[in-house]
Amino acid sequence: MRRGLRDRVGGMSLQNRLAFFAGVAVCLLCLVFSFLFLNVAHHAATLKLIDEVTADGELAAYYLEHGERVDPLPTIPPDLIRPVQVVDPRGRVVAASSDLRGKPAMSRLVPQPPRRTATTVVCGHVLAPGRCDIVVAQRVRRGDGEWTVYAAAPAVPFYVHPWLPALLLAGMVVFTGGAALGARYLVSRSLAPVAAVQRRLDDIRNTDPSGRVPVPEARSEIHFLAGSVNHCLNRLERALEEQRRFSTDASHELRTPIAAMRVQIEDALMAPDDTDVATLSNAVLPSLDRLEAVASGLLVLSGLDRGAGEQLQPVDLAEVASMAQGGRSWTKTVVDNLAPGVLVSGQPSRLRELVARLLDNAERHADTTITLTVRRDYERLAQDGGFASGTAVLEVADDGDGIPPDQRESIFERFARLDSARSRDAGGFGLGLPIARLIAESHGGSLTAQEPAPGARGARFLLYLPLSSPPGQR
The missing domain is CATH 3.30.565.10 (Histidine kinase-like ATPase, C-terminal domain)
Known part of the structure; x- marks a missing residue:
């Protein structure tokens, strides 16, 4: 599977590959950001909820600390109604809100001195099956001992609110798509001069060896690349011209002594009785010497062009x-x-x-x-x-x-x-x-x-x- 994905990505064009990788990178960044953002939002919402739950129990704790009645509970403002219980020093529930009457204590958590409050999470138990609640315990000092006031509220889910992950998901889709499209557009614009260079090189290869590639005005990497390509084309054209001239001159140099020897030998064949071998040899040897010199020179040039030779x-x-x-x-x-x-x-x-x-x-x-x-x-x-x-x-x-x-x-x-x-x-x-x-x-x-x-x-x-x-x- 991994190899198949690699093969598919490798078969893409450069701009599609960069767009793909830009989209993946932005998607991963969005996922990391969403995870961190949800953690921060969950932590902040939990702290706010703890403050609210603490405020619910503080009213009962106030009356309890000042010797007022605890059963029934004092009137709780409508905006602070939460499950509340008051537990005496012997662990008995002596007062509770209406939804917890006749039920055991919601938690055994007792704040340890010098702290007056403590927080825990309780799942199921007396509050609601299959649900987790945040429980805040407040320690109250009264004449007959240490009393505890419990208040609770449903725990904040990790996603805090349904619209928050939906919003993050929509943003991730928008940013990923935008990054991919933007990267593809920018790469396409950036590679446009490269495509022009390629087309011109194809024309030069097929029709016009003396042509040159266009050089962009902006002094970017492609500007210098095109300049280097033109420089190489100049050298290549000169080398080809030198090669053609060299081939022509070498052919001429070799043909001249060969033609001279042919004339001398043909003359000798036409009048073999009048031909002296020594005279013919002396006439042919200079042309052979010239052939040998040209061949030797060409071999030396070939060795020098290859860089051949002994050690320095x-x-x-x-x-x-x-x-x-x-x-x-x-x-x-x-x-x-x-x-x-x-x-x-x-x-x-x-x-x-x-x-x-x-x-x-x-x-x-x-x-x-x-x-x-x-x-x-x-x-x-x-x-x-x-x-x-x-x-x-x-x-x-x-x-x-x-x-x-x-x-x-x-x-x-x-x-x-x-x-x-x-x-x-x-x-x-x-x-x-x-x-x-x-x-x-x-x-x-x-x-x-x-x-x-x-x-x-x-x-x-x-x-x-x-x-x-x-x-x-x-």
Whole structure:
């Protein structure tokens, strides 16, 4: 049964569920209030009744205390007529109101000194079968001993009066229904912007990927939710556009060497007797090298996008730069300015690859000289690419034609190349710099192309990484 109720409630809409729970909560509060109110009303009515019953017996007690006659009882005012009995010290009823004549004492309760009155509840007995009465006993001192005057009245029922629980029940129904309807209305009004967002998202999914959800003017939670949804949609649209552009560029990059190899092989097949294997191999190998480079670059990008790699460890940036230069034949002069002990937290193989790709790019475009610099910078501010613990800086500069200022950011897009001297003819394939930037960002740093140093020419790339030790540990 409990599970069935839970399933039915779980199947409701949000506004119906909140209305249901609001109605239940108000109903429970009304029940608690009604119970407390009836208790207070019953207690107050009982105290009032005790005062009235006490007043009934006080007239007989007055005459008895002053030695007046007690049988028959003194005349009782019409508004004070209650069952009254007078009992002598030996426990005999010596006087009683007309409805109790000839009956035993209604109670054996006797107030104990110093109290003069006592109250009890008597059910059935001489008063009325099946009914409970409040009995007030008053102790009266007379010459021959202690006398007792009893007065009684029917006890107040728990509900006090029939109209009181009926009124409370009607109020509970009204308040419960009002709370449920009010909660449903308020939730419906509050969720109206959410419904609009949902409808717009459905439209975006089905027809218009460039659309955006409406943002309510009121700066509520839904306002910020809609803003976050639009931000996610912006990023998603950019990612999809980049994915489409990347797929197109990658297809083009792969198709170019494949087409070149096909032409060379088809020419060889058309004149097999005139084809030298060594010549054909030498003609095809550059295209295979280019295919291998593109495939390798795509695999590296895939690993960086997934966050794959070795564990982070302290790395000397100068040692990484030295290792990236080793084992290769340089066509240009490399000038090293490597400060030792510049430690960063990173993956050594990734950082070597980053430096190697910057050096490859510089070697393709330098005229005669490449300058490689590693240094610390504790004064660089965060807005300038710096870090609170200090900044490790790696700089690669060449003396080539340089990069136009308006293209210094676009060169980091995948498969992007300039139409000038830094072009496809220089041997690049448009993934080196994007890979280098991704490696920098995966280490918490940044890689940018900036103005050449004063008095210099060419391209200048700056890598900023956080030092692995704070300034106090220089």
